[in-house]
Amino acid sequence: xxxxxxxxxxxxxxxxxxxxxxxxxxxxxxxxxxxxxxxxxxxxxxxxxxxxxxxxxxxxxxxxxxxxxxxxxxxxxxxxxxxxxxxxxxxxxxxxxxxxxxxxxxx
Numbered sequence: 001x002x003x004x005x006x007x008x009x010x011x012x013x014x015x016x017x018x019x020x021x022x023x024x025x026x027x028x029x030x031x032x033x034x035x036x037x038x039x040x041x042x043x044x045x046x047x048x049x050x051x052x053x054x055x056x057x058x059x060x061x062x063x064x065x066x067x068x069x070x071x072x073x074x075x076x077x078x079x080x081x082x083x084x085x086x087x088x089x090x091x092x093x094x095x096x097x098x099x100x101x102x103x104x105x106x107x
Contacts, residue, residue, distance in 0.1 A: 005062045006061050007050055008086045009058045010056075010058050010084050011055050011058070012081075014055070015055075016076070016081075017037025018057040018074050018075060019032065019075045020034035020057075020059050021033065021075070022068075022071070022072055023070050023071040023072075023073070024069070025070045026070075033047055047060065047062075048060045048062075057074060059074070061088075065090070068088060069088055069090040070088060071085060072088060
C-alpha cells in the first residue's frame, strides 16, 4: 500500500551504533542513511530505528516507494564491524491500490 511501512532487520551483540547504507536499483550510487546510529539529514522524515531491545538496530522505512527498492547494508561497530545485508523488493503500481513490499535477508 502506498505510504506503507517496512522494518529491515539488523541485530548485533555489540552495543556500539551501526551504519546503514542503501544501494538503490537505479545504480545511483551508495546512500549513507545512518552514521554511528544517527539518521542523516534528508532521511529523518521516512527512516527511523526500531530500538525495541538492546542490539536491535532494525531500520523502519515509512511511505515506501519504488525508489526504496535495492540492497540495504547494516554495518556493526559504527561501520567498522561485520555487515548484514537485506534486499528490499517493491512490487506494485504507484497509481493503484496494490503496493506490496518484500524484503529478504542476505546474510
